[in-house]
Amino acid sequence: MPSFQTRLKITALLPGNxxxxxxxxxxxxxETRHHVESNQLQIAGGVPQLNLRFLVEATEYNGENQQARESAxxxxxxxxxxxxxxxxxxxxxxRGRWAPI
Structure with a gap:
């Protein structure tokens, strides 16, 4: 199964959370759509960033990418x-490297 990663910057918490x-x-x-392999919080350039790795069901290359984008x-x-x-x-x-889609 193809592995994908999301990187989402977090700029502020909403009140009460x-x-x-x-x-x-x-x-x-x-997790409603995919198996989440890992998740972590990193600081990138002084800004918190969520990094989540997940698997997409293997179909065809462009379809897998589209499904990953929709899920992200x-x-x-x-x-x-x-x-x-x-x-x-x-x-x-x-091939062992992370590439933007």
Whole structure:
């Protein structure tokens, strides 16, 4: 199964939400469609960034990429209920390297 990764910048928490609600929302949203391999919070350029790896059912290359993009968008929508977000990247694992799709 192809492996994908999302990188979503988090710019602020919405009032009344604890920090852990951000990752919980992201993982919960992706798990409705895919197996989430890992998740972590990193600081990139002083800004928190969620990194989630997930698997997409193997079909055909462009369809897999489209499904990953749609799922990343759905994940971002879920996170935006608890936090303000910045840029979103979707990457695909290809020959041992992560490449944007």
């Amino acid at each position: 604890p920090p852990e609600a951000v990752m919980e929302a992201a993982v919960e949203a992706l 968008g759905m994940m971002r929508d879920a996170v935006e209920r608890v936090a303000l977000t910045g840029s979103l990247m979707v990457l695909r694992r290809n």
